[in-house]
Amino acid sequence: QVQLVESGGGLVQAGGSLRLSCAASGRTFMRYAMGWFRQAPGKERDFVAGISRSGGITRYGDSVKGRFTISRDTAWNTVYLQMNSLKPEETAVYYCAGASSTIVVPITPPEYAYWGQGTQVTVSS
Numbered sequence: 001q002v003q004l005v006e007s008g009g010g011l012v013q014a015g016g017s018l019r020l021s022c023a024a025s026g027r028t029f030m031r032y033a034m035g036w037f038r039q040a041p042g043k044e045r046d047f048v049a050g051i052s053r054s055g056g057i058t059r060y061g062d063s064v065k066g067r068f069t070i071s072r073d074t075a076w077n078t079v080y081l082q083m084n085s086l087k088p089e090e091t092a093v094y095y096c097a098g099a100s101s102t103i104v105v106p107i108t109p110p111e112y113a114y115w116g117q118g119t120q121v122t123v124s125s
Contacts, residue, residue, distance in 0.1 A: 022096030
């Protein structure tokens with residue numbers, strides 16, 4: 001089992017940047033593809049970015065391509081999400097997740113078995 005703890009959220013102006021971190025406990029970190037999702041009040045949880053177990057394959061939601069970058073550091077059992085050129089509509093709680101699916105980089109919430117508690121990102125206009 002994996003426990004996930006996100007950090008790095010906060011308040012940023014439109015056009016600014018933030019880097020989210022997700023620290024994973026346990027020696028099984030390498031067994032899981034990892035992903036970032038976000039959920040705004042009253043909306044569904046949306047896929048933001050995902051990375052394969054090896055880190056060699058990444059996928060992004062259409063709205064963040066070219067602005068966000070996901071990476072993982074196996075030595076530190078940590079996944080990162082670098083977010084640039086943030087927009088006010090990207091204000092949401094951002095969740096880190098570990099996938100249980102055999103798909104290389106899953107993109108839907110049901111394919112992820114482990115979730116962090118979330119970190120709030122607020123982008124002011």
